[in-house]
Amino acid sequence: MTTTSPAPFAAETGSPAAAEFREVTQRFGDFTAVDRMDLTIGAGQFTTLLGPSGCGKTTSLRMLAGYTRPTEGRILINGQDATTLPPEKRGLGMVFQSYALFPHMTVAENVGYGLKLRKVGRVDREAQVTEALEMVGLAHLARRKPRSLSGGQQQRVALARAIAIRPTVLLLDEPLSNLDARLRVQMRSEIRRIQSETGLSVVLVTHDQDEALEMSDDMVVMKSGQIMQQGHPADVFSAPANRFVADFLGYENFLTTSQGITLAIRPEHLQVQDTETDAVDEALNLRATVTDVAYRGVDTLLMLRARDPSGEEVDLLAETRGEDPGRYTPGDNLTASAPRHRLVQLGDD
Numbered sequence: 001m002t003t004t005s006p007a008p009f010a011a012e013t014g015s016p017a018a019a020e021f022r023e024v025t026q027r028f029g030d031f032t033a034v035d036r037m038d039l040t041i042g043a044g045q046f047t048t049l050l051g052p053s054g055c056g057k058t059t060s061l062r063m064l065a066g067y068t069r070p071t072e073g074r075i076l077i078n079g080q081d082a083t084t085l086p087p088e089k090r091g092l093g094m095v096f097q098s099y100a101l102f103p104h105m106t107v108a109e110n111v112g113y114g115l116k117l118r119k120v121g122r123v124d125r126e127a128q129v130t131e132a133l134e135m136v137g138l139a140h141l142a143r144r145k146p147r148s149l150s151g152g153q154q155q156r157v158a159l160a161r162a163i164a165i166r167p168t169v170l171l172l173d174e175p176l177s178n179l180d181a182r183l184r185v186q187m188r189s190e191i192r193r194i195q196s197e198t199g200l201s202v203v204l205v206t207h208d209q210d211e212a213l214e215m216s217d218d219m220v221v222m223k224s225g226q227i228m229q230q231g232h233p234a235d236v237f238s239a240p241a242n243r244f245v246a247d248f249l250g251y252e253n254f255l256t257t258s259q260g261i262t263l264a265i266r267p268e269h270l271q272v273q274d275t276e277t278d279a280v281d282e283a284l285n286l287r288a289t290v291t292d293v294a295y296r297g298v299d300t301l302l303m304l305r306a307r308d309p310s311g312e313e314v315d316l317l318a319e320t321r322g323e324d325p326g327r328y329t330p331g332d333n334l335t336a337s338a339p340r341h342r343l344v345q346l347g348d349d
Helices: 057-065 107-117 122-135 151-164 181-198 209-215 233-238 243-248
Strands: 017-028 031-042 046-050 072-077 092-095 169-173 201-206 218-223 226-231 253-256 262-265 271-273 283-295 299-307 313-321 333-339
Touching (some): 017 057, 031 072, 031 201, 046 057, 046 209, 057 072, 057 201, 092 151, 107 122, 107 151, 122 151, 122 181, 151 169, 151 181, 201 209, 209 233, 218 233, 226 233, 226 243, 243 262, 253 313, 283 313, 299 333
Parallel strands (some): 046 201, 092 169
Antiparallel strands (some): 017 072, 218 226, 253 262, 283 299, 283 333
């Protein structure tokens, strides 16, 4: 019987890049899904492609996986040109949104399927399957069929199947979108733990900013097939490059100065004062009118109308905590204070 050892989790070449996109473009007829992308996936890092539907993130993942060939450019894996390699030759693991488990196979058979295709011997295959199932906490369900499992358990089986082959890069295509909110939070932690323990290079596609911020070492924000900003989540969150990134990350409030500079501030950083005499020092203070109030238990959202420094009318959102929910009502006049150290200057999209 042929015995083939699975590919190791970590890159073999010593290269800091597990994968690279070099001037990659993908066109479908007249539509450009990905436009001259240059991207480095760091070895041993958790990289997230984040953006709205249609931004090119899933197309990028499919090109990396080998399911779609770029119209132009090159894709490297472990420093080797993989642009024309079929998926099964790339040494990658992938977890789909739908899990794609075989209903007639047991959990163990599902997890071992990729190893069997790679002609890994039975003894080694069983060891790899057991290791992967233990990693996701499902070793006790090895003989079950997928139909008897919960959605969260099926997701774990799909994850175990992908990591059992010890992939060079693990690709995750919105794998948590079918789970309820509690399970999504739990699985974020589980996936991050597995990545940390194994040293896997991971690429996650998501439209959920909370997932990206919580799980990433490197966050790539995309729009219309192009990278708008890339960096550590804390750096991107605190200093978005442009209005698109700021808006996508929930900044909500945008102001224009008399010099035409665009500023952004998050709702939780916009302070409200009853009168002008209470205006905050070292802040941009605006007279505002309450247009709506939304009580949410732990906080209250105030929708405001004001004029920014350029003279334009703007709608603002302030998030207040610990306030009496009945303190403000529509029509009240107040001062909205944007502390200058909380204002972010934005560049062009």
